Amino acid sequence: MSAAPLLRIEALKVHLRVGNAVVRAVDGVDLTVGPGECVGIVGESGSGKSTLARAMVQLLPNVEMAELSGRVMFDGVDIAAMPRPALRRLRRQSSFSIVFQDPLGYLNPTRRVGSQVAEALQESAGRASAGARVRDLLTEVGLPDPDAVARRYPHELSGGMRQRVLIAVALASAPRLLVADEPTSALDATVQFQVLRLLRRLHRDRGMALALVTHDLGLVAELCDRVYVMYGGRILEDADVFTLFEAPRDPYTARLIALTRQRHAPAQARAG
Numbered sequence: 001m002s003a004a005p006l007l008r009i010e011a012l013k014v015h016l017r018v019g020n021a022v023v024r025a026v027d028g029v030d031l032t033v034g035p036g037e038c039v040g041i042v043g044e045s046g047s048g049k050s051t052l053a054r055a056m057v058q059l060l061p062n063v064e065m066a067e068l069s070g071r072v073m074f075d076g077v078d079i080a081a082m083p084r085p086a087l088r089r090l091r092r093q094s095s096f097s098i099v100f101q102d103p104l105g106y107l108n109p110t111r112r113v114g115s116q117v118a119e120a121l122q123e124s125a126g127r128a129s130a131g132a133r134v135r136d137l138l139t140e141v142g143l144p145d146p147d148a149v150a151r152r153y154p155h156e157l158s159g160g161m162r163q164r165v166l167i168a169v170a171l172a173s174a175p176r177l178l179v180a181d182e183p184t185s186a187l188d189a190t191v192q193f194q195v196l197r198l199l200r201r202l203h204r205d206r207g208m209a210l211a212l213v214t215h216d217l218g219l220v221a222e223l224c225d226r227v228y229v230m231y232g233g234r235i236l237e238d239a240d241v242f243t244l245f246e247a248p249r250d251p252y253t254a255r256l257i258a259l260t261r262q263r264h265a266p267a268q269a270r271a272g
Contacts, residue, residue: 005032006209012070022066025051027233038210040220043230053181053213057098097170101182103162107154113165114150120172137168160191177209217260229253
């Protein structure tokens, strides 16, 4: 018998009020992520996947809601119904974290990197142990000379280094689920590959569940066990990654796969 899902989303609706219009960003989504599983959530821009990512960790945008309903069950507890203080405590207790695509938007430009990683540690960490943990985390995400990096400000780092710092912040609470929302889209191709390889290693070594939110089916093929395809706020199709690529059921999925193969064909031809 398979283990119960770590995350279960049931009939989730996130409808945003924008002026006189209602945007059905997430419109009745069901989704699961098992312990230690890597799940892809794929769709083009405007499909609702980033809003879904935020809903998974209850960090929804600060806009007027036309409708917010459904359940977001983490380890059997509905975090969508949880009071904010309890939710903040849960995030610090080996539960769930998120990595966004724009590190400069989420790292404080006026604070050194080390203090921002330390702030995300579990509250039980003392000052001396916090310093060691910050060093370990920066090393784990592949940053050379972690003590020097910890003393720098975000603007003093490259884009790839900032993304690694943001991943270190997300790992500080030892999450059982990491949600990665377009984590490589702002990076050049070489750094994208490095960050992808880092996420794969962290997922494997920590036994951590990973939800990868992306427009790129190529990343999903590299990393994920299962995939959900989104369009217009809804899940069009879900399958294990091999079945999805070999026998897509929905024409939209088939089109995404064809576009992915076209993009990768020139690189494969050069490699041959």
